[in-house]
Amino acid sequence: MAAVTSLLDSISDIGRDPVRGGYSRPVFSAAETELRSWFTAEAQSRGLAVETDRNGILWAWWGEPQKGALVTGSHLDSVPGGGAFDGPLGIAAALAAVDVLKERGVQRNRSLAITVFPEEEGSRFGVACLGSRLLTGAIDPDTARNLRDDAGTTFADAARAAGLDPEHLGRDEDALARIGDFVELHVEQGRGLGEDGPAVAVGSSILGHGRWKLTVHGQGNHAGTTLMEDRADPMVAAAQIITAVQQTAAAQPGARATVGRIQAIPGGTNVIPSRVDLWLDARHEEDAVTARLVETIHGKAQKIAAFEGCSVTLAQESFSPTTSFDPALQRQLQLALPQAPVLVTGAGHDAGILAGHVPAGMIFVRNPSGISHSPEEYVEDADADYSATALADVLEDLL
Template sequence: MTAVTSLLGAISGIGREPRSGGYARPVFSTAERDLRAWFVGEAEARGLDVEIDPNGILWAWWGTPGPDAVVTGSHLDSVPGGGAFDGPLGVAAALAAVDVLRERGFAPAKPLAIAVFPEEEGSRFGVACLGSRLLTGALSPDAARRLTDREGDTLADVFAAGGIDPAGIGPDPETLARIGVFVELHVEQGRGLIDLDRPFAVAESILGHGRFKVTVRGEGNHAGTTLMADRRDPLVAAAAMVGRIAELAGAVDDARATVGRFEPVPGGTNVIASSVDFWIDARHPDDDVTRRLIADIDRMCGGIAAAQGCEAVLVEESWSPTVGFDPALARRIGSALADAPYLRTGAGHDAGILASVVPTGMLFVRNPSGISHSPEEHVVDADADASAAALADVLQDLLS
């Protein structure tokens, strides 16, 4: 068996950012393409049949593709400055799990596939789980093709450059019909397993969350000649909004609201900005609470903007409702993992999107730092390598 740590070590230099110490692997960047090529090579070395579907999802098949397939996998893209395990751990563990099953002499009664989903993080085009949203019809093809990245490149152009015909993206009932169940292994992105002192857990649910863009428009002007009283500065307004967003979310039990991206235009040192864009990630176990929080934030932004002689517009870019995973599948996963606890998570995953159309489950691997979307994200070697056997136990039960 090839150890999970060995597989991850082979890609540890791909997409690393010297400045942050983390990784930048946006979809169809050079780094993410290199990772996709690595996966294809590892899958083919195991005799798996690899194909790319119209939405850019990679599929590696053990057995003839068909209905009732057991599918596992994850993603290879990252957030800016992300960690080494978010996504790739699930892919590497899936490859290693195939080795484990073969070493056991196990012959699957059903086809097994490893899937690699593009743009799970949404770091390039702003829509999380984009590949699985397209596959299931949760995102319209026309809306997807119009998405642009920070450089102004459209998704249609980027996908075309990556070898994916943008005219063919969208709902794919034929591919969905092949999936009997989907099980995603992922690094835990919080402290649940640390506090319980367990290596693995079964996912119970995913908190609903949305991504929203706020544009604050004012009046661009000269930093040296414009008196303070004469300014309509959108950056001053936007900065005040960010502070208030944290206060509003903090007043709601179990809510989370984050501004992680903030872009003044044009961004010159001696220039009063003409506009500012920033993005809000908002989450809560109750979708209605999240909606009410965003409505409060929208009203607050409008009031602060008006006080500064500016205007603010809040637009929803994506929405994922709270997801409860298939209870029967969760019990089967739990029965294959001795004494594994059940955890809910605040992080989104492709498994959460697929849950609306196929039975879906997840298992989490302990992260001793409790930190994710950061270079400090971690999995100890023993847990990483043990995750392959744990996943193999789950898959063996489902494939029998």
């Protein structure tokens, strides 16, 4: 049996980011493509039949593809400069769990599949969980096809280069029907389990969250010849808006709001920008509170921009409402893992997208650093290897 740690070690050099540190593995990049090939080889070495569906989701089957199968999986793409465990831990644990089940001689009464979802992070095309959104019809295929990365490449072109037919993207009833239950194992991305807590927890829900783009329009001009009093500088407005985002979220209990990305147009050192784009991530367990939070931020942004002689627009790029996992499946996970506490997560996952269509649940693995989306993300070797046993316990019960 290959331990989870040895599986993760085997991909530890793929997609390393020499500038940011950690890993940068955007969807359909050379790194993510290499990881998909690695997964295919590992699955096939276990006798699993691997196929890619029309939305780019990988399926590795133990047994014949059939309706109502038990499905587990996660993703292999990463945020820029991400950690080693966000996504790959769930895939490595699923592969190792199959080894555990076979060693136990488990008798299946239905097929089991491991899935790899593309563009879970949304780091290349800006929409998180894009693969599961396409599968479930949560995003319009034309909208998805026309998404562009920073280089101007459309998702349609990237999908085509990866061997997919972009005309066939979209809700897949046959693939959805294959999922009888979906269980995603994932590194915990906060401090819910603490440094000395249990190794795993069972997920109960995902906070509602979304992404918005704030565009501040000003007057582009020469940095050396334009007097300070003659400027309509969108960067100055953007800086104040970022501070307003932090203050607004801090005033609302349980809210989280972040500007993690900013882009100045045209981007020259000696140029006053004509436009500055900000990407806002906002989250709260009550969707109405999230909506009010974003509305308040937009209102403050408009006042700030006007004071600087600029204007601002707001566009929603994605939104996932607060999602509760299937209660019956959650109880089964708790029975299989009686020592595991129940956790709410503030991070989005493919399981959250699927939860509106099929019974879905999650298992979280302890992260003593409490840090994620960063090279400092961490899982103890013993916990990583135990995660395969915990997942196998759950899958055996459900099988």
